[in-house]
Amino acid sequence: MSSIQENKRSPWLWIPSLYLTEGLPYIIVISISIVMYRDMNISNTDIAFYTSLLYLPWVIKPLWSPLVDIFSTKRRWILITQLLMAIGLGGIAFSLPSTHFFLYSLLFFWLLAFCSATHDIAADGFYMLGLSSNQQAYFVGIRTTFYRLATIVGIGSIFMVSDSLQQHLSPSQSWLFINSGLGIFFLLLGLYHYYILPQPISDYPHGKNKEIFKEFISTFISFFHKKHIGTALAFMLLFRLSESQLLKLVYPFLLDSKENGGLALNTANVGFIYGSLGMIALTIGGIIGGILIARHGLKHWIGWMTLAINLPNFIYIYLALFQPENLILITTLLTIEQFGYGFGFSAYTFYLILFSAGEHKTAHYALCTGFMALGMMLPGMISGWISDTFGYPSFFMWVMLCTIPSFIVTRYLKIPESHTSSVSQK
Numbered sequence: 001m002s003s004i005q006e007n008k009r010s011p012w013l014w015i016p017s018l019y020l021t022e023g024l025p026y027i028i029v030i031s032i033s034i035v036m037y038r039d040m041n042i043s044n045t046d047i048a049f050y051t052s053l054l055y056l057p058w059v060i061k062p063l064w065s066p067l068v069d070i071f072s073t074k075r076r077w078i079l080i081t082q083l084l085m086a087i088g089l090g091g092i093a094f095s096l097p098s099t100h101f102f103l104y105s106l107l108f109f110w111l112l113a114f115c116s117a118t119h120d121i122a123a124d125g126f127y128m129l130g131l132s133s134n135q136q137a138y139f140v141g142i143r144t145t146f147y148r149l150a151t152i153v154g155i156g157s158i159f160m161v162s163d164s165l166q167q168h169l170s171p172s173q174s175w176l177f178i179n180s181g182l183g184i185f186f187l188l189l190g191l192y193h194y195y196i197l198p199q200p201i202s203d204y205p206h207g208k209n210k211e212i213f214k215e216f217i218s219t220f221i222s223f224f225h226k227k228h229i230g231t232a233l234a235f236m237l238l239f240r241l242s243e244s245q246l247l248k249l250v251y252p253f254l255l256d257s258k259e260n261g262g263l264a265l266n267t268a269n270v271g272f273i274y275g276s277l278g279m280i281a282l283t284i285g286g287i288i289g290g291i292l293i294a295r296h297g298l299k300h301w302i303g304w305m306t307l308a309i310n311l312p313n314f315i316y317i318y319l320a321l322f323q324p325e326n327l328i329l330i331t332t333l334l335t336i337e338q339f340g341y342g343f344g345f346s347a348y349t350f351y352l353i354l355f356s357a358g359e360h361k362t363a364h365y366a367l368c369t370g371f372m373a374l375g376m377m378l379p380g381m382i383s384g385w386i387s388d389t390f391g392y393p394s395f396f397m398w399v400m401l402c403t404i405p406s407f408i409v410t411r412y413l414k415i416p417e418s419h420t421s422s423v424s425q426k
Helices: 002-007 015-039 044-053 061-071 074-095 101-130 133-165 171-196 211-223 229-238 241-255 267-296 298-322 327-356 361-390 392-401 404-412
Strands: none
Touching: 015 044, 015 074, 015 101, 015 133, 015 171, 015 241, 015 267, 044 101, 044 241, 044 361, 061 101, 061 361, 074 101, 074 171, 101 133, 133 171, 133 267, 211 361, 229 327, 229 361, 229 404, 241 267, 241 298, 241 361, 241 392, 241 404, 267 298, 267 327, 298 327, 298 392, 298 404, 327 361, 361 392
16 A cells, blocks of 8 residues: 555655756766866876766666576665765765775766766666656656756766855865765765655566576567668767867866866856856757657758858867866856767667667667767776877867768768658658
């Protein structure tokens, strides 16, 4: 009887908080770590290499997703991973004053990354179990909104708090307070979800079902038997080749001193530009991109979207060469770049959806996102070395050269006329 009543709880009580919890650790691992290590005087080479490796849990996430089904309920996985993420954030905080803080904090970032990827699997599965079909359709925009909101909270708010604290404390002390606060926040979220998450009757472990592994293996093999798998994988790995390197050096470039070739912005400004205005521009670009694909099809727009995601990278060459001090100019240029990124990325995500279509679309889409993460991880690992060796202007010129493969793979990409968009088929 209690489980039935649990299921009657309004999704508004747990969908927003659950997807805020899903988005925030990803931002902490992928973006916040870069700025924290930069404040702690770690070289760009080491920052880019080691933080790129933190993509690995999202690369291999599809490989252990069956374990989430087999060994426990989705609800329990959510609660356990949220507790472990709170512990990981506390571990990062208290490793910072030590002599070997870089090694110790990386280990806790690894814990955070693996727990975050596992939480993604459990939360997305729980979403389908805890809601009816109509509710799933109704709340799909809500979950996306709060996942995006995590970026604003993560990049915007945390950077601003960091800048404020560092006016009175050392970088080590300020990031200790920030990570401790985040750890407490995740602990409170875990306690909240313990009491508020529903208990769907269909949420039970499948530990006795020996067919799960066989099904997973056959699904995995069927992915590589899809038509045009070669060009599809090339597209997944190369379309974001320039962006994968750019993202690792944007924050160090914006924060570095003029003498080191940077723009000497403070973390509050960077947080506002990227976490607030940038996210708004990126979201608007994505919405417009989705609307245009729906009207005219992916085949019509993919060339323009490839231009949109790549050409604005010229902005960084200009910024690196001239190092302007006008904050309005810098903000305007970076907002344009983020809009282009959001607009162009629509083509990428929609292609993954199209390629995943079929009997195993959920599992195949997870594999696509794994290759997407791999395409971000490998090039990002060397980006810091290129920047440290040749300087920011040469690095951003290299980034522009790396846009060429995306144009090539797009040229040979197979997009069936019948699969351009649901609207264009009507």
